[in-house]
Amino acid sequence: MTDTPLFKVNGVSKFYGARTGCADVSFELYPGEVLAIVGESGSGKTTLLNCVSTRLPPSAGSVEYRMRDGQFRDLYRMSEAERRFLMRTDWGFVHQNPADGLRMTVSAGANAGERLMAIGQRHYGNIRSTAAEWLERVEISIDRIDDQPRAFSGGMRQRLQIARNLITGPRLVFMDEPTGGLDVSVQARLLDLIRSLVNDLGLAVIIVTHDLAVARLLSHRMMVMRNGRVIESGLTDRVLDDPREPYTQLLVSSILQV
Amino acid sequence: MSDLATYNFAYLDEQTKRMIRRAILKAIAIPGYQVPFASREMPMPYGWGTGGVQITASIIGPDDVLKVIDQGADDTTNAVSIRAFFAKVANVAVTTHTHDASIIQTRHRIPEKTLLEGQVLVYQVPIPEPLRFLEPRETETRTMHALEEYGLMHVKLYEDIALNGHIATTYAYPVKVAGRYVMDPSPIPKFDNPKMHLSEALQLFGAGREKRIYAIPPHTAVVSLDFEDHPFEVQTFDRPCALCGAEDVYLDEVILDDKGGRMFVCSDTDHCEERRACGCVGELGVKQEAAE
Numbered sequence: 001m002t003d004t005p006l007f008k009v010n011g012v013s014k015f016y017g018a019r020t021g022c023a024d025v026s027f028e029l030y031p032g033e034v035l036a037i038v039g040e041s042g043s044g045k046t047t048l049l050n051c052v053s054t055r056l057p058p059s060a061g062s063v064e065y066r067m068r069d070g071q072f073r074d075l076y077r078m079s080e081a082e083r084r085f086l087m088r089t090d091w092g093f094v095h096q097n098p099a100d101g102l103r104m105t106v107s108a109g110a111n112a113g114e115r116l117m118a119i120g121q122r123h124y125g126n127i128r129s130t131a132a133e134w135l136e137r138v139e140i141s142i143d144r145i146d147d148q149p150r151a152f153s154g155g156m157r158q159r160l161q162i163a164r165n166l167i168t169g170p171r172l173v174f175m176d177e178p179t180g181g182l183d184v185s186v187q188a189r190l191l192d193l194i195r196s197l198v199n200d201l202g203l204a205v206i207i208v209t210h211d212l213a214v215a216r217l218l219s220h221r222m223m224v225m226r227n228g229r230v231i232e233s234g235l236t237d238r239v240l241d242d243p244r245e246p247y248t249q250l251l252v253s254s255i256l257q258v
Numbered sequence: 259m260s261d262l263a264t265y266n267f268a269y270l271d272e273q274t275k276r277m278i279r280r281a282i283l284k285a286i287a288i289p290g291y292q293v294p295f296a297s298r299e300m301p302m303p304y305g306w307g308t309g310g311v312q313i314t315a316s317i318i319g320p321d322d323v324l325k326v327i328d329q330g331a332d333d334t335t336n337a338v339s340i341r342a343f344f345a346k347v348a349n350v351a352v353t354t355h356t357h358d359a360s361i362i363q364t365r366h367r368i369p370e371k372t373l374l375e376g377q378v379l380v381y382q383v384p385i386p387e388p389l390r391f392l393e394p395r396e397t398e399t400r401t402m403h404a405l406e407e408y409g410l411m412h413v414k415l416y417e418d419i420a421l422n423g424h425i426a427t428t429y430a431y432p433v434k435v436a437g438r439y440v441m442d443p444s445p446i447p448k449f450d451n452p453k454m455h456l457s458e459a460l461q462l463f464g465a466g467r468e469k470r471i472y473a474i475p476p477h478t479a480v481v482s483l484d485f486e487d488h489p490f491e492v493q494t495f496d497r498p499c500a501l502c503g504a505e506d507v508y509l510d511e512v513i514l515d516d517k518g519g520r521m522f523v524c525s526d527t528d529h530c531e532e533r534r535a536c537g538c539v540g541e542l543g544v545k546q547e548a549a550e
Contacts, residue, residue, distance in 0.1 A: 081405045103392070103413070110416045117416065118409025124419055124485040146420050 004066065006031045006172060006204050007052075012061035014047050020228040021047035024061070027223065027233070031171065034198060034205040036219035036236065038212060038251070044228035045208045046176060052206070053093060053174045054083050065172070088115050092165030096177035098157035101164070102149045108135060108160055109145040115168045134163040138193060155186035159193065166197065175207040179214055191217050212255055216240055224248050268315040268348040274298055278316040278471070282462060285473035290435030291403070292386050297469040301343075306336060308466025310363045310382035311343070317378060317462075318344065318361060323351045325359035330367035330508070330525035337365075354528050366429075368450040370507050370529040373459035375476065381444045383465040386472065388432045388442035408440045411483055419488055428493065434481045435474055443480075449492045449508045454480040499524045502533035503540035 007029040014021035022044035029035055037045045050056035052063050054075050064072045068090070075083060087093070095101040102111050112131035121127055132142055138159040140152075149157050158178060165173060178194065179187040195218060198205055209215055215222050216236055223233040224245065232245045243249045266272065274296075281295035300308040318324065324344050328337040332354040340363060341352045353359050356371040363380040373379060389399045392410050402410065411432050418426045431448035435441050443454060444463060454461060454474060461474040474480060484490035498505045500521040507529065509522040521542055524530035539545050 080401075084405060084407065106392075106413055106417050107420055109420055110413045113416060114409060114413050117412040118407065120409075122412070122484075122486050124416065125487050127416065128420070 004070075005029060006033075006066050007206075008062075008064040008072065009052050010062045010064070012048065012051050012058045012063060014044075014051050014056065015059045020044070022051065022225070022228040025223075025230055026061075027230075029172075029204050029206065031204050032202045033221065034203075034207065034219045036215035036222040037206065037208045037225060038210065038215050038222055039225035040210060040251070043225040045210075045225055047228075048225070049174055049176055049206065049208045053091070054087065055093075068171075088118050089168050090170050090172065092162075092170045092173040094158075094161055094165055094173065094175040094178045096180045098149065098154070098161045101161045102157060104150045105148060107146045107148055108140065108152070111149060111160060112163050112167055114164065119168065130167060131163075134167050135160070137197075138163040139189075153186075154182055155190060158182065158190055162194070162197070166201065166203075169201070170203070172204045172206075175205060177209055177211075178207065179209075179211065187214075194218060212240060212252065224251065267320075268318050268344070269300075270298065270312065270315045274312075275316040278312055281471045282313065282316065282473065285462070285471050286460070286475050288439070289474055289478050290439030290441040290472060292470040292472045294469055295471050297466045300466065302339075304467040305384060307340060307363070307365060307382035309464030309468075309471070310365070310380050310466075311340060311464075312466060313380045313462050313464040313471065314340075314344065314361060314363050315348075317380075318348055318350060320348070320350065322360045323353050323358055325353050325356065325362045325528075326364075327362065327367060327369065327526075327528075328365045330369075330510070331527045333527060355532075356526075356528050366445050366447075367508070367525060368446055368453045370504075370524070370526045372453075373457055375458040377459040379457075379459050379461045381446075381461065381463045383442070383444040383463045383468070383470070385430075386442055386463065386465040386468050386470040388430075388440055403439060406438070408434075408483075411440055412485070415483060415485065415488075419485070425484065425488055425490070431490075432483050434483060436478050437481075440483070441472060441474075447493065447508055448482065448490075451480070451482045451490070452492065456480075495522065497522055498540060499530060500540045500542040502530045502538045502543060504530065504533055504538070 005028040010026050012025045013023045025048055037048060039045050051058040063075045065075055066072050109128055109131045112134050113127040116127050116130060132145055135145060136142060140156055140159055149160055179190055207218060219236045222236045222239050223230045226247050232239060232248045240252055243252050278295055281293045285293045300311055302308060326337040326341045328334040344350055345352050356369040361378045365382045387399055389402060389410055392414055393399050415425050429447050430442050430445045431451055433441055433443055433451060456477055458476050460476055463472045482490040495509050499509060501523050504524055508525045510525040512521050512523055514520055
């Protein structure tokens, strides 16, 4: 980790008419850092994630990103072309439902290779071998490379989605409940995979989850949201082991014990 | 005759023609860009060439000579009726000879004879959006065109190679026009794609149901998309035309009987007839006396 943040969020708010999506959220993210945003359903986690990942323009506030040349750029002052280019090269977005992040009607290899083609690679052999390499990395066997993701299990789809996002070597990845809807053993393996990839590649990750166990396993730092506001933030271990806000205490004590 | 009051040259009213001409001018100014236009109901069903007919009706004048082909042939139902339509509503001369025509309306082929300056080729287009089957949202495909995001087009070609070992798209093969817009050249065989490149003729594309017009001005670069290690190539045929013996032309397969008999003949009937009139003959052809 370095001293300069990769990502700066300042006073981001999103209002839907009179209702609040999220209000006055500020944070910084450093390279290689994993930040978890937790909270119950409707607390504004996903709205915040969409606002900072340029998928939903916020009502107020600014989001800045340090480009590869070291300059901070305000995402909402960039042209749409630049933003979209950033999203498919330097960023990744892992959706909760893999069908949202994959093209279900084209093969796994094409799904993984799409970003390479989008940035101008025009050599079939190279694209295919890079795609194959990444499928292997996310533990999808190579003989499935020409199968469509609709023939894949939920866990495989999610791993394919991760491969598709990481193939261009992004520096920042957004994840929206990446393990939601998976059974526990599949979830455990996926978490293991994400953790090792994040470590190996030095990714910065913003992960939204309602599952505190996932947050504990993956994240360095966490923010607890309620009614659109961040009510508590700090190191993951500190927040989970010594929650200060009554709501966080309630959240932590609500975890089911096996 | 009370009919005269309602008759207008070339079927469409003048306001509509102006609107379509404006769309055509814009399309020529931005090669490959799909210009929306207010497509009219025509006295034929969608899919039978309503877009092409509207373009032809807007550009045709009393001195024009019209040729209409369908799959290369001048004598199929669609070609015959569109030709008869314009002979009736515009009283223009019609022809089947490619070199005599000033406007050629076509479905699914480009004539074998090289088109010359001053000729206009009007295509009938069913689906103008090359990205449509990959990205169903119109808002998204428009953005992709605007921002020149064409990676998805290669995903389709990748998929072809992955499943078939080669680029299996044989018609409506995507092209890049003037180094900018990716365009669907309508369902012509990819055999015809090279003919669009730097053509001297003006090429207009009309999609009636989808309400889009686009164009390739004369002398415009038209490049078929491909991969470095899987370059674009056209179909080849292992035999010449059975009637006229022509090679390097696009052939149709014709079933002769129910015992597996078949022949391959020029899909461009005018080209085939012209060659036969000059005395060329294929293996199943009959020698004709050369015209005096």
